[in-house]
Amino acid sequence: MTAEQKPVVPRVLIAEAEPWMRDLLSQLLLSVRCDAVLDVCGDGRQALALLDQQPDLIIAARELPGIDGLDLLRNVRLRPAAAPVPFIMLSDRGDIASVREALPYHPTAYLTKPLNMETLKQRLHDLLLEVGQEVACEIPALTPGIQLPRYLEHRREHSDGGPLLADVHTAVKRSLHPQGLNLKLLEEDLRKDPQITAVLIAAANSAAHHRDGAVQTLMQALNKLGATQSMNLVLGLTLKRSAKLSDPDLGVHAERFWQQSLHTAEYARTFARLLELDQERCYCAGLLHCLGDLALLRALQEWKLAGGALEAAQVSQSLADFGAAYGSALRTRWRLPLELRELIASIYQLGGGVYSREALAMNLAGQLARMKPEDSLELIAKGKTARLLKVGLPELVRLRRV
Numbered sequence: 523m524t525a526e527q528k529p530v531v532p533r534v535l536i537a538e539a540e541p542w543m544r545d546l547l548s549q550l551l552l553s554v555r556c557d558a559v560l561d562v563c564g565d566g567r568q569a570l571a572l573l574d575q576q577p578d579l580i581i582a583a584r585e586l587p588g589i590d591g592l593d594l595l596r597n598v599r600l601r602p603a604a605a606p607v608p609f610i611m612l613s614d615r616g617d618i619a620s621v622r623e624a625l626p627y628h629p630t631a632y633l634t635k636p637l638n639m640e641t642l643k644q645r646l647h648d649l650l651l652e653v654g655q656e657v658a659c660e661i662p663a664l665t666p667g668i669q670l671p672r673y674l675e676h677r678r679e680h681s682d683g684g685p686l687l688a689d690v691h692t693a694v695k696r697s698l699h700p701q702g703l704n705l706k707l708l709e710e711d712l713r714k715d716p717q718i719t720a721v722l723i724a725a726a727n728s729a730a731h732h733r734d735g736a737v738q739t740l741m742q743a744l745n746k747l748g749a750t751q752s753m754n755l756v757l758g759l760t761l762k763r764s765a766k767l768s769d770p771d772l773g774v775h776a777e778r779f780w781q782q783s784l785h786t787a788e789y790a791r792t793f794a795r796l797l798e799l800d801q802e803r804c805y806c807a808g809l810l811h812c813l814g815d816l817a818l819l820r821a822l823q824e825w826k827l828a829g830g831a832l833e834a835a836q837v838s839q840s841l842a843d844f845g846a847a848y849g850s851a852l853r854t855r856w857r858l859p860l861e862l863r864e865l866i867a868s869i870y871q872l873g874g875g876v877y878s879r880e881a882l883a884m885n886l887a888g889q890l891a892r893m894k895p896e897d898s899l900e901l902i903a904k905g906k907t908a909r910l911l912k913v914g915l916p917e918l919v920r921l922r923r924v
Contacts (some may be wrong), residue, residue: 532650533559535577537569537594539586539613539742542725546758547581550639551763554646556659569594577607579649584613584624595627608649608786612637636750639757661763664828670836674844677821678851684816685767686822687780688715690760694753708756709741716783716813718756719806722747724856725755736859739802764823772819775837779812779819782891786869789887792921797911799880807865807884808891810858814849815841821848872907882911890921 534551538544544562551558561572566589569582580598584591594686595609608630613620616634624632631645651657664673692709697704712718719740726743727736737743744752759765767773787808794804818841826832853863867873869888886907893902899922903907903915 524833531557531559532578532581533561533575534581535569535575536560536562537564537572537580537582537586537591539564539565539583540728542721542728542755543583546754547760549758549761550643551581551646551650553600554643555650555657556655558650565920566590566594569874570597573598573601580607580609582592582609582611584611584615584620592624592627595624595629599627610645634746637754638750639754654887655776661827664830670825670830670840671843673825673830673842674818674821677824678844678848679855681821681848682762682764683720683820683852683856684717684813685776685820686715686717686759686765687776688718690718690756690812694757698753703753704751705741705744705752708752709744712756714809716780716786716809716816718759719743720810720813720852720856720858721754721759722755723806723862724858724862725751727859728863729858736866738859738862739806741802764820764827767819767823769823769826770832772823775841776816776819779815783809785888786891789890789921790856790884793883793887793911793913794880796913796917797879799883803862803867804880804883804887807862808887810853810862810867811849811866811869811888813852814847815845817848817852817888818845877910879911886911886913890918891903893922 536547561845566586570589582594591611608633611629612633614635621632665851697708722743723737726746737746767776787805790804790808791801794801865884868884872885889902899918903918
């Protein structure tokens with residue numbers, strides 16, 4: 523293909539107040555045109571300023587702070603242009619009056635939330651690709667001379683989280699019926715996946731859904747988000763680069779951390795049941811406590827895909843140096859509820875002062891999950907945590923046999 527034949531790279535403006543929806547829209551668009559240049563913002567005034575970049579497509583929520591999406595559309599249509607810029611408006615308002623209000627400004631599409639992502643994806647195909655056109659994108663190369671520790675430190679604040687461990691498409695297919703999405707079935711299939719659990723809890727606690735107290739379990743998140751948005755967010759995770767670990771060596775490490783998470787979660791739920799505590803919250807805290815290590819493994823895969831060398835010793839050293847920091851950064855950036863973060867922290871160590879029974883239960887669950895075959899249960903039984911909970915050696919032996 524000559525330089526003259528090279529396809530023009532489209533520039534797309536995405537304006538959406540909700541951060542999780544911004545991310546989902548970005549991933550969906552890049553799944554259609556991986557080479558697109560994205561200008562992404564959460565405020566109408568920012569979007570107005572970004573019009574100077576002359577986008578080839580605009581996707582904007584009607585409910586934007588500063589200047590709403592309808593005013594943005596009106597401004598776009600008042601600007602001189604050789605051809606109307608395609609403008610897809612997203613809105614919580616689907617009543618006839620609201621739609622009619624936008625029609626004089628000729629939106630390319632007016633889509634109501636929660637979105638049908640397949641419909642939107644098809645519209646993006648029609649707008650951004652010629653018939654039969656395919657676009658392939660290379661993985662961005664590493665910065666010349668960059669070393670692995672520096673790369674991981676940079677990625678820590680921008681990590682997408684851990685890899686997907688559940689079969690998302692099978693779970694959604696099994697849960698989807700003519701009457702709609704069965705959230706209980708979906709929860710059963712996804713409850714063992716730390717990444718999905720963390721993302722949905724974070725989304726359910728975002729500003730768009732912040733009401734009636736903090737969400738701290740997967741089922742609570744599914745109920746608050748609703749069937750369509752839950753499905754969109756879950757399927758959106760599969761669109762991200764390195765959503766699955768393809769490197770077998772990194773996969774071995776991921777399996778180890780996943781099994782440790784599951785064991786901790788199950789022990790935590792058992793202790794919560796015995797102590798009459800919130801079983802699902804304790805399970806969730808146990809499941810999420812290795813998310814930082816899993817996120818680091820995903821970052822290491824991205825390093826390899828970009829051409830970086832990676833030896834076995836470097837993997838172990840990176841996990842030791844960055845695993846905890848990745849977990850802390852994710853829990854803070856995703857604004858997971860403080861109570862849940864405190865339970866996760868207690869798995870590793872108990873802070874000073876008075877200990878809640880939930881914190882003690884999580885700490886004891888972590889001790890059991892980390893046990894090696896040669897370790898002695900008697901030492902755990904004699905420890906402070908077991909003594910404060912009044913859990914003796916016979917109970918611990920029974921738990922280990924389950």
